[in-house]
Amino acid sequence: MALLKIEDLKLDIENSNQNSHILHGVNLLINKRDRLGLVGESGSGKTMTMRTVIQLLPKKTKIISGKVIYQNQNLLQKTEEEMEKIRGREISVIFQDATSALNPVYPIGKQISDIYLRHKGRDKKKALEETVNILRRVGFPKPSESVKAFPHELSGGMCQRAIIAMALMCSPKLLIADEPTTGLDVTIQNQVIDLILDVIKGKDVAFVFISHDIGMVTKACSKVAVMYAGHIVETCTAQRILKKPLHPYTKGLVRCYKTIIGKRMVYIRGSAPELIKTISGCPFEPRCDVAMDICKRQKPKSIQVEKEHWVTCHKWNN
Amino acid sequence: MNQNNNIIQLIDVKKEFPKIVAVNNVSLCIKSNETLGLVGESGCGKSTLGKCILKLLKIDSGKIIYRGNPIHNLPEALFRPYRKRIQMLFQNPLTSFNPFYSIQASINEFCNLNDDLKEKGEIIKKIKYEMNRVGLSQRILTSKPNELSGGQLQRAALVRTLIVEPELVVLDEPTSSLDMSIRGQIINLLQDIQEQLKVSYLIISHNLRVIKTIAHRVLVMYLGEIVEETTTKKLFNKPFHPYTRALLEAALLNINENETKDILKGEVTQTSRNLIGCKLAPRCQYSKKRCFQQKQELEEIEKDHLVRCWRAKEI
Amino acid sequence: MYYSLKKRGNNILRFVLINYKSHLKLSFVIILLVLISILAIIAPFLPIDEPTKTDMFNTNAPPSYEHWFGTDENGMDVFSRTINAARYDLVIAITAVLIGSIIGTILGATAGYIGGLFENIIERFAEMIQGFPYILFGMLIYMMIGGGEAALIIVVIVYNLPFYAKLVRSEVKSLKNVPFVQAAICAGIKPYMIVFRHLIPNALPAIFGQFPLSAASAIRFIAALSFLGLGLPPPTPEWGSMIQIGANSIIFGKWWVSGFPGLALFFVVWVLNSLGMSLQVYFGKES
Numbered sequence: 007m008a009l010l011k012i013e014d015l016k017l018d019i020e021n022s023n024q025n026s027h028i029l030h031g032v033n034l035l036i037n038k039r040d041r042l043g044l045v046g047e048s049g050s051g052k053t054m055t056m057r058t059v060i061q062l063l064p065k066k067t068k069i070i071s072g073k074v075i076y077q078n079q080n081l082l083q084k085t086e087e088e089m090e091k092i093r094g095r096e097i098s099v100i101f102q103d104a105t106s107a108l109n110p111v112y113p114i115g116k117q118i119s120d121i122y123l124r125h126k127g128r129d130k131k132k133a134l135e136e137t138v139n140i141l142r143r144v145g146f147p148k149p150s151e152s153v154k155a156f157p158h159e160l161s162g163g164m165c166q167r168a169i170i171a172m173a174l175m176c177s178p179k180l181l182i183a184d185e186p187t188t189g190l191d192v193t194i195q196n197q198v199i200d201l202i203l204d205v206i207k208g209k210d211v212a213f214v215f216i217s218h219d220i221g222m223v224t225k226a227c228s229k230v231a232v233m234y235a236g237h238i239v240e241t242c243t244a245q246r247i248l249k250k251p252l253h254p255y256t257k258g259l260v261r262c263y264k265t266i267i268g269k270r271m272v273y274i275r276g277s278a279p280e281l282i283k284t285i286s287g288c289p290f291e292p293r294c295d296v297a298m299d300i301c302k303r304q305k306p307k308s309i310q311v312e313k314e315h316w317v318t319c320h321k322w323n324n
Numbered sequence: 325m326n327q328n329n330n331i332i333q334l335i336d337v338k339k340e341f342p343k344i345v346a347v348n349n350v351s352l353c354i355k356s357n358e359t360l361g362l363v364g365e366s367g368c369g370k371s372t373l374g375k376c377i378l379k380l381l382k383i384d385s386g387k388i389i390y391r392g393n394p395i396h397n398l399p400e401a402l403f404r405p406y407r408k409r410i411q412m413l414f415q416n417p418l419t420s421f422n423p424f425y426s427i428q429a430s431i432n433e434f435c436n437l438n439d440d441l442k443e444k445g446e447i448i449k450k451i452k453y454e455m456n457r458v459g460l461s462q463r464i465l466t467s468k469p470n471e472l473s474g475g476q477l478q479r480a481a482l483v484r485t486l487i488v489e490p491e492l493v494v495l496d497e498p499t500s501s502l503d504m505s506i507r508g509q510i511i512n513l514l515q516d517i518q519e520q521l522k523v524s525y526l527i528i529s530h531n532l533r534v535i536k537t538i539a540h541r542v543l544v545m546y547l548g549e550i551v552e553e554t555t556t557k558k559l560f561n562k563p564f565h566p567y568t569r570a571l572l573e574a575a576l577l578n579i580n581e582n583e584t585k586d587i588l589k590g591e592v593t594q595t596s597r598n599l600i601g602c603k604l605a606p607r608c609q610y611s612k613k614r615c616f617q618q619k620q621e622l623e624e625i626e627k628d629h630l631v632r633c634w635r636a637k638e639i
Numbered sequence: 640m641y642y643s644l645k646k647r648g649n650n651i652l653r654f655v656l657i658n659y660k661s662h663l664k665l666s667f668v669i670i671l672l673v674l675i676s677i678l679a680i681i682a683p684f685l686p687i688d689e690p691t692k693t694d695m696f697n698t699n700a701p702p703s704y705e706h707w708f709g710t711d712e713n714g715m716d717v718f719s720r721t722i723n724a725a726r727y728d729l730v731i732a733i734t735a736v737l738i739g740s741i742i743g744t745i746l747g748a749t750a751g752y753i754g755g756l757f758e759n760i761i762e763r764f765a766e767m768i769q770g771f772p773y774i775l776f777g778m779l780i781y782m783m784i785g786g787g788e789a790a791l792i793i794v795v796i797v798y799n800l801p802f803y804a805k806l807v808r809s810e811v812k813s814l815k816n817v818p819f820v821q822a823a824i825c826a827g828i829k830p831y832m833i834v835f836r837h838l839i840p841n842a843l844p845a846i847f848g849q850f851p852l853s854a855a856s857a858i859r860f861i862a863a864l865s866f867l868g869l870g871l872p873p874p875t876p877e878w879g880s881m882i883q884i885g886a887n888s889i890i891f892g893k894w895w896v897s898g899f900p901g902l903a904l905f906f907v908v909w910v911l912n913s914l915g916m917s918l919q920v921y922f923g924k925e926s
Contacts, residue, residue, distance in 0.1 A: 047503040163591045191365040192574040193588050262505050271537050273508025277473050407827040420818040424840050434826045
């Protein structure tokens with residue numbers, strides 16, 4: 007049964023009196039206990055998709071059309087009050103910059119307990135107990151002391167763990183992590199991902215991992231969706247995406263990731279399209295080596311190639 | 325180390341900040357037409373080292389010798405001729421251009437370093453030539469930085485650097501802020517330029533794939549010290565130091581599939597910075613008592629392969 | 640920032656016309672300031688009484704059809720004086736703040752960039768000036784060169800110097816480590832060029848936001864000093880001295896002599912303060 011369904015989501019942003027199209031009809035399906043990776047580079051719209059789900063959009067954005075259906079309710083139609091009940095409780099988000107998601111003037115214990123108190127009742131003692139428990143779970147060696155620690159006293163990795171604790175405090179049904187490891191040292195990135203996977207193991211949580219790092223995403227997730235310029239171009243299992251990518255963009259990404267041909271690095275020629283331009287036809291066409299005439303004129307539709315493998319490309323339109 | 329062939333030599337360079345020794349007695353040398361890679365994570369001092377070479381920071385002790393001439397003590401007026409020979413490419417191309425001025429204006433600023441470019445005609449010709457070399461259209465010249473993409477800006481920064489015809493370019497994380505799918509554009513371009521102009525590079529990066537492609541020799545830094553130094557091939561085929569191995573494992577580049585996972589635990593802490601012994605010891609799963617107590621030296625473990633770890637051969 | 644102002648044709652009016660929807664308060668305040676300036680400029684050409692024309696038969700007369708704001712103890716038309724005073728107050732304030740901010744900016748930028756002894760000296764001077772009460776300083780200047788425009792301008796300049804010096808110094812210190820400044824150093828650009836080409840332009844948003852606030856303060860300074868008789872000599876129309884002249888008449892119920900200049904002063908200061916704060920918000924949003 008689908009936990010979250012994003013249907014044909016179209017999003018615009020107004021920038022210096024110009025309308026830019028951010029999302030061009032995004033479709034995503036997340037089931038219970040799924041581990042979905044959302045891969046995309048700059049301008050792909052992956053962060054915006056997530057922000058639309060939790061309704062934390064910047065001021066000048068406009069939702070043109072589409073639905074975000076969570077447990078049979080359209081989140082786009084909910085009021086701010088209703089969304090506040092959902093954020094943190096049903097749907098939790100881990101943001102990229104750990105240290106700025108934490109309030110520097112309060113100890114982390116208080117910030118984590120506050121989440122409990124907001125959603126699960128006013129028992130302060132219970133809140134503290136749960137806080138200590140979850141800090142221990144995320145790897146704080148002395149959790150009863152750590153509750154008093156301030157964010158600036160903690161290292162980057164520990165801050166990120168505190169954020170994870172905050173996100174999981176109320177046992178959400180959907181956990182979204184937006185570039186949780188970008189900016190952290192490479193040797194700690196694996197620790198953080200392993201921790202998240204460990205904590206949600208066996209629980210009834212769906213996990214969405216947003217990143218530009220296709221290697222990390224395929225390691226941590228079972229399903230992968232690839233985004234390019236506000237479109238979802240391919241969706242399949244994590245194993246297949248590295249072995250048998252079908253969309254030219256995905257193929258390019260995997261090649262960049264996998265191969266080092268002697269002394270030359272692999273790359274995809276050109277660069278991502280600017281948001282301002284309206285795209286008719288396939289957005290990847292200018293950079294695609296196998297583009298056909300129709301690719302310029304018509305936007306490709308999403309085709310199911312195999313069970314659990316969808317591609318948005320004219321080449322597979324037979 | 326062939327004295328005649330060395331472009332630049334750093335001897336026991338030390339740079340301290342309040343409470344932190346960013347660069348702790350680092351020595352290195354770069355030859356002509358060579359690329360030296362400097363690998364390490366945040367806080368290891370590699371960026372600081374790059375800035376010291378460009379005299380953006382003043383070193384506290386040690387020597388920097390350029391083609392046999394000591395430059396670390398020179399006042400700015402005397403160092404100016406060297407500015408033409410040593411240049412830097414910055415990590416974030418957007419902030420390396422003044423947002424108020426066009427690309428053309430920013431590039432023109434650099435022309436004063438090159439004595440051949442006194443006349444306007446010469447300048448225009450040279451810029452056109454370099455724009456061609458990096459694959460940028462002339463239209464870019466009139467644009468402002470925020471109108472261009474990261475890839476375009478980094479190329480424009482390259483044009484600016486090449487205008488002065490340097491001998492050594494310090495590349496400070498040149499592709500970290502660029503999409504993975506276009507990193508190769510810049511790295512391959514840098515290699516082409518090296519072939520054509522015989523320029524040397526000091527490439528500072530935490531991205532091992534980039535280092536593997538472009539560097540001839542590699543230095544691995546941890547908390548201000550060099551922990552391993554060798555050729556690129558040897559580093560990736562036979563890494564000795566636990567930190568190097570951890571980096572390779574994290575980047576999914578390790579050769580040995582059976583290698584124990586998680587060589588390192590925990591994170592960098594203030595105490596580990598101030599240790600007398602090996603700075604990696606608190607995190608290293610191979611550490612012994614001696615690692616904490618005794619100062620570790622860089623030793624030649626094999627031909628042309630130096631490691632700062634007494635247990636390197638065993639593990 | 641500067642660039643986007645240029646993009647909008649460096650034309651304030653066009654800016655307002657294009658952006659009034661998103662920057663309501665800023666546009667409104669700009670329009671007000673423009674109107675005030677226009678009024679101040681055309682004041683001498685308006686078909687109203689001379690500001691210094693006395694009418695001894697009509698002293699301290701309440702507002703009427705002939706004298707919209709009434710007359711003061713010398714029979715001078717308060718309305719005319721209030722409008723004309725705008726010329727003196729605004730011009731002196733803006734000129735003085737302009738000069739003071741330019742000198743202060745240059746000193747502050749250099750101090751921030753070069754640092755060392757020079758910066759210390761500038762810092763100490765700034766502290767000395769800011770610690771000195773301006774009324775006392777006004778008196779000193781009055782004793783030395785008498786009152787008048789020159790004296791007021793000097794006081795305001797000296798008062799703004801340390802303020803801008805400190806503001807720009809702190810902006811420059813944070814800009815010093817920005818990559819494009821480091822790139823300029825690598826290009827062998829001489830320090831004074833770096834200060835003028837790179838550092839000051841990027842500090843301009845902070846300066847622009849501060850400027851109207853300084854002008855508002857300056858007008859209050861001028862009014863205060865003139866109120867004490869240390870500024871423009873009578874019968875020059877100036878809000879501060881007008882308020883002072885009318886102060887004695889208030890208890891007799893003659894509120895208009897001080898009231899209207901007071902209102903005008905309040906209004907202009909409000910407009911300038913709002914402009915300054917809206918600009919700061921605007922530049923904050925832009926970055």
